[in-house]
Each structure stands twice: as structure tokens, then as C-alpha cells.
Amino acid sequence: MREKYTQSELDKILLNTSQRLGWNFSSMKTWRAPVPWDFLKEVKKYLKPTMDVLDIGTGGGERFIQLSDIYKSGMGTDVDPAMIDIARKNAQAVDNVEFIVSSDKLTKIEKNFNIILDRHAPFDLTAIFNHLKPRGYFISQQVGEKNMLNIKKVLEQKYDIPIITKDEVQKSGLRIVTFQEYDVEYVVKDIESLIFWLKALDMLHADIATDKVIDNVEILNAILKGNVDKRGFVTNEHRYLVIAEK
Numbered sequence: 001m002r003e004k005y006t007q008s009e010l011d012k013i014l015l016n017t018s019q020r021l022g023w024n025f026s027s028m029k030t031w032r033a034p035v036p037w038d039f040l041k042e043v044k045k046y047l048k049p050t051m052d053v054l055d056i057g058t059g060g061g062e063r064f065i066q067l068s069d070i071y072k073s074g075m076g077t078d079v080d081p082a083m084i085d086i087a088r089k090n091a092q093a094v095d096n097v098e099f100i101v102s103s104d105k106l107t108k109i110e111k112n113f114n115i116i117l118d119r120h121a122p123f124d125l126t127a128i129f130n131h132l133k134p135r136g137y138f139i140s141q142q143v144g145e146k147n148m149l150n151i152k153k154v155l156e157q158k159y160d161i162p163i164i165t166k167d168e169v170q171k172s173g174l175r176i177v178t179f180q181e182y183d184v185e186y187v188v189k190d191i192e193s194l195i196f197w198l199k200a201l202d203m204l205h206a207d208i209a210t211d212k213v214i215d216n217v218e219i220l221n222a223i224l225k226g227n228v229d230k231r232g233f234v235t236n237e238h239r240y241l242v243i244a245e246k
């Protein structure tokens with residue numbers, strides 16, 4: 001990867017870049033420094049075959065469906081009807097999961113759950129508290145405010161307000177079991193993967209709207225400047241893990 005491209009080189013790459021489908025980034029070539037937890041492994045420590053589980057902001061259900069053989073029933077919600085359509089297609093072979101359109105306020109949901117999951121999506125702690133059964137768990141991984149910091153700086157996006165705090169979790173009435181954070185190096189190995197990624201991130205589905213600017217080579221070059229080494233484009237991955245009990 002280079003630090004500088006021309007507009008016509010970028011246009012050509014964009015022409016050959018596919019659209020993201022659901023929340024699937026598996027085509028990207030990346031490397032990440034070791035991290036202290038794996039979200040799905042953490043969730044599996046709590047799931048039991050008797051449990052009803054809700055996944056808020058499920059996207060295409062890609063990760064929630066992977067857990068379907070270890071809970072009794074699953075409900076995935078997302079504010080975006082297009083995501084729910086994809087999730088239903090992804091879950092065609094699975095009979096204990098349903099997907100419905102709902103915001104994080106969970107206003108249309110009358111059921112209560114043993115576990116509420118939220119990976120990288122908005123959350124309303126009051127709604128979560130009210131939809132948990134007694135002794136139920138809220139398990140969430142959140143994208144930290146300093147995620148992709150060198151890109152946020154180019155786009156002049158704020159990164160100083162924590163996306164989640166211990167204090168707000170405790171104020172909701174939940175008891176914190178785990179509150180962890182990591183911020184590690186994340187490398188995108190080739191320009192095609194980087195363009196796919198930046199094209200796929202919009203404000204409805206992520207905390208950054210690179211889709212709006214990625215066709216402008218000056219912005220791409222500003223993002224690349226000083227951030228390319230022999231491994232590729234180097235940025236960071238900032239995450240929180242929160243596990244809390246009702």
C-alpha cells in the first residue's frame with residue numbers, strides 16, 4: 001500500500017469494490033494485535049440451553065446466529081429493516097431465532113430475557129434493565145470513542161466522550177460483573193480492503209461516516225499520510241466489554 005493515490009486510481013478501486021452485505025467484513029485482509037477477550041467466548045460462558053436471549057442491533061445476525069445452538073430462544077432486533085431482512089435470510093436454517101425491527105428503546109418488545117446482548121450497537125440501559133429477568137445479564141462489547149483515532153482526527157470527529165461508563169451502568173440498577181477496555185493496533189493490509197471498509201461505514205450502522213468522503217482522494221490521502229508501513233494502513237481498535245447483572 002502507498003501513502004498517496006490519484007483520483008483515477010481511487011475511482012478504479014471504487015468501481016471494483018463490492019457493497020457490504022449485512023455486517024460482514026470477512027473479505028477484508030487485516031491484522032490485529034492480541035486482545036484480552038473474545039466477545040463470543042465471553043457470551044458462551046453465560047449462555048445455557050434454557051435461556052431466552054435478546055440481541056440489540058443485531059445487524060445481519062451474523063454473530064447471534066452462531067450462538068443459536070446454545071440458547072433456547074433468540075430474538076434479534078435492529079432499527080434498520082434492511083438488516084432484519086438479511087438476518088432472516090441468514091437464519092433460514094435455524095428455527096429458534098426470530099428477528100424484528102426495533103430501536104434500542106425496545107418499546108414493542110413485551111418479553112423479558114435471561115441475557116441481553118449488544119455488540120457495537122446503541123443501547124438504552126433503562127430499557128435493558130426493564131427487559132431483563134431477575135438475575136439476568138447484560139453483555140455488551142462497545143466500539144470505543146477512540147476507535148480508528150487517526151481517521152477520526154482527519155474527519156475532525158469528536159472522540160472525547162466515553163461511549164459507556166461504569167457509572168451509568170450502575171445508575172441503571174445493574175451490578176457490574178466486568179468492565180474492561182482495550183486499545184490495540186489494527187492493520188488493514190491492502191488498499192482494496194481499506195476502501196471496502198471505509199465505503200461500508202455510515203452513521204446509521206457505525207460511529208463514523210467514512211462512506212460520505214471515500215470518493216475524494218484528498219481525504220483518502222490525508223487518512224493514509226504517516227499511517228502506512230510495510231504491513232499496510234495502521235490504525236487502532238478500541239473496545240469496551242461490559243457484563244452486568246440485574
Ligand SMILES: C[S@@+](CC[C@H](N)C(=O)[O-])C[C@H]1O[C@@H](n2cnc3c(N)ncnc32)[C@H](O)[C@@H]1O
Nearest residue numbers: 023057058059078079080103104119120121122
Ligand atoms: C456496528 S453494527 C453491529 C451489528 C452486530 N451487532 C454485530 O456486531 O455484527 C450496528 C447495528 O446497530 C443498528 N442500529 C443503529 N442504531 C440503532 C438503534 N437506535 N437501535 C437498534 N439498532 C440500531 C444498525 O442498523 C446496525 O445494524
